[in-house]
Amino acid sequence: MDNIKLTFIFLALMAMSSMVQAAQEGEIAPAVALPLLQDSGGPVSLAEYEGQIVYLDFWASWCPPCLVSMPIMNEIRNRLQDEGIAFEVLAVNVDSDPRDGIDFLLDSPVDFVVLSDPKGTSPAAYGVRGMPTSYLIDPEGKIVMVHEGFKRSDGEKIKQQILEMAGNTQ
Amino acid sequence: MKKFLALLPLIILAGLVCSSCQPVQAWERGTLAKPEMAIDADPMETTLNSHIFFSKEASNGGHNAAGGGCGCN
Secondary structure, X not given: OHHHHHHHHHHHHHHHHOOOOOOOOOOEOOOOEEOEOOOOOOOEEHHHHOOOEEEEEEEOOOOHHHHXXXXXHHHHHHHHHHOOOOEEEEEEXXXXXXXXXXXXXXXXXXXXXXXXXXXXXXXXXXXXXXXXXXXXXXXXXXXXXXXXXXXXXXXXXXXXXXXXXXXXXX | OHHHHHHHHHHHHHHHHHHOXXXXXXXXXXXXXXXXXXXXXXXXXXXXXXHXXXXXXXXXXXXXXXXXXXXXX
């Protein structure tokens, strides 16, 4: 009996040691306040975007699907803003060497704010499990959608979700 | 109960050891994603070998998955 108890305690300790609390849909988005990637300014915080729909995207230059998503989300962001929808993309670069992210943006510039988090504190706070992972956050700061990975067709789905949210919030 | 108390330091130690066995996090895979970290350095050679294997054996797959070690889908 004691052995069974000990085994359970051991397994529980092992399970606890690998447990990562991931940010879920319906939860309030954890705070983010980071410096800008390119202009070494900031910090810019997620809280500044309260009242807008925010697409928070964790990306790295070594992650091919992340690089696919950047121009697509830039186009969606510009189109939705032209339509008068209060929407913004906030990208967080997690390259351990920020110069890698800067090099990519020099080749493929984007119009939205890109922050730098080489130590990975913000993806850790969100419990990011794969790259890229993005969070669609409503104007009250609540996570509405968690999106892992990215393929070209995902852009349209995300856009539809934003339009649906904008319809609800306007 | 005595046995439990005797083993308690061991359990605590095991817990501490386990807590240091963290997997590489998704955002820490930059080095793993480098081309030189791939098991097959030359994708073209791998493709050709797979094709030859398929032709000879009439079966395919089971070698590896697409992409590097970055865990991106």
